[in-house]
Amino acid sequence: MTHQQETLLIVDDEAGIRRLLRQKLSGEGYQCKEASNSEQILNTLETDSIALVILDIRMPGRSGIELLPQIKSGYPDTSVIMATAVNEINTAVQCLKQGADDYICKPFNLEELSLAVKRALEKRHLLLEIREYQQYLEERIEEQTGQLRKLFLSAIEALVSALEAKDEYTGGHSRRVTDIALAIGNELGLSARDMENLRWGSLLHDIGKVAADPAIQNKPGKLTREEYEHIMTHVPVGVEIVRPLVNEQITQMIEHHHDHYNGGGLHQLIVGDDIPLGARILAIADAFDAMISDRPYRSAMSMTQIVEEIKRCAGTQFDPIVVAAFLNTVGLTNTEAQSPENGAPGTHL
Numbered sequence: 001m002t003h004q005q006e007t008l009l010i011v012d013d014e015a016g017i018r019r020l021l022r023q024k025l026s027g028e029g030y031q032c033k034e035a036s037n038s039e040q041i042l043n044t045l046e047t048d049s050i051a052l053v054i055l056d057i058r059m060p061g062r063s064g065i066e067l068l069p070q071i072k073s074g075y076p077d078t079s080v081i082m083a084t085a086v087n088e089i090n091t092a093v094q095c096l097k098q099g100a101d102d103y104i105c106k107p108f109n110l111e112e113l114s115l116a117v118k119r120a121l122e123k124r125h126l127l128l129e130i131r132e133y134q135q136y137l138e139e140r141i142e143e144q145t146g147q148l149r150k151l152f153l154s155a156i157e158a159l160v161s162a163l164e165a166k167d168e169y170t171g172g173h174s175r176r177v178t179d180i181a182l183a184i185g186n187e188l189g190l191s192a193r194d195m196e197n198l199r200w201g202s203l204l205h206d207i208g209k210v211a212a213d214p215a216i217q218n219k220p221g222k223l224t225r226e227e228y229e230h231i232m233t234h235v236p237v238g239v240e241i242v243r244p245l246v247n248e249q250i251t252q253m254i255e256h257h258h259d260h261y262n263g264g265g266l267h268q269l270i271v272g273d274d275i276p277l278g279a280r281i282l283a284i285a286d287a288f289d290a291m292i293s294d295r296p297y298r299s300a301m302s303m304t305q306i307v308e309e310i311k312r313c314a315g316t317q318f319d320p321i322v323v324a325a326f327l328n329t330v331g332l333t334n335t336e337a338q339s340p341e342n343g344a345p346g347t348h349l
């Protein structure tokens with residue numbers, strides 16, 4: 001490995017010593033700069049790309065010992081070799097502990113100096129290469145993690161579609177709920193990360209229905225209390241299914257998606273804003289899609305009826321702030337509601 005094109009900074013308050021070192025190191029092909037005080041050192045480090053500093057410990061004004069921490073913190077990629085008198089070995093060792101790469105003793109043995117410079121530059125090269133490789137690996141890992149996430153999401157979507165395909169009334173439910181929930185999340189200004197969690201939570205919210213009795217699930221009429229309790233087991237079942245696969249925020253979203261804002265839900269443990277925001281969004285998106293779809297026991301409700309129903313439940317079943325965001329999302333304010341026949345709003349849902 002050759003480092004001869006690299007620039008070294010020789011620091012000593014004695015011009016004769018600087019000249020001696022410069023002659024030796026220039027002769028080996030290095031570019032050499034000189035400095036005799038702290039101001040010159042810092043100026044040169046600022047303006048030139050310095051690979052290595054040979055730093056005299058004893059100088060008038062700020063000593064090499066004082067400058068070393070400043071150089072290492074401001075220019076961590078610059079190697080430092082301390083130049084010291086033989087009786088200052090203890091000080092030199094202290095400098096090594098503070099980040100110096102090596103030390104050489106005065107009077108200089110020029111061959112030892114040359115070797116120390118070569119060694120320090122090789123170590124520096126190695127560290128720079130390792131860091132570059134680490135950055136490359138981190139980028140690759142990030143890229144592959146993204147690809148894996150996409151693959152996983154596609155697999156989950158396929159699984160959810162397969163489950164819903166068994167039921168003619170809920171086919172496409174999770175996909176539609178996801179679209180509505182994301183539109184509400186967008187209206188509420190959620191971060192990219194929260195939006196990603198909301199997407200997963202929405203897609204997976206009813207996955208526990210895989211364990212529900214299809215006869216009860218498709219019953220053409222009002223459910224009894226026992227039947228309702230049975231269907232609602234899809235919440236804890238879903239939580240157990242997804243917990244090993246997704247993060248806590250998504251799990252919580254699924255766990256609380258049937259909670260009522262006022263605490264009136266079945267076996268509910270938390271109330272109001274303690275219910276995760278994603279679950280409060282999901283509750284409205286879920287209800288909206290249920291009402292807009294045909295059911296065995298009723299036809300789809302009109303947009304006017306749905307909006308009135310959701311507004312009626314603001315503050316009881318639903319979080320009023322999320323209701324307001326929902327109404328904005330479908331292009332309605334709190335004081336107006338349109339029926340689909342009068343120009344269907346929310347065609348993006």
Ligand SMILES: [Fe+2]
Nearest residue numbers: 205206257258
């Ligand atoms: Fe559900």
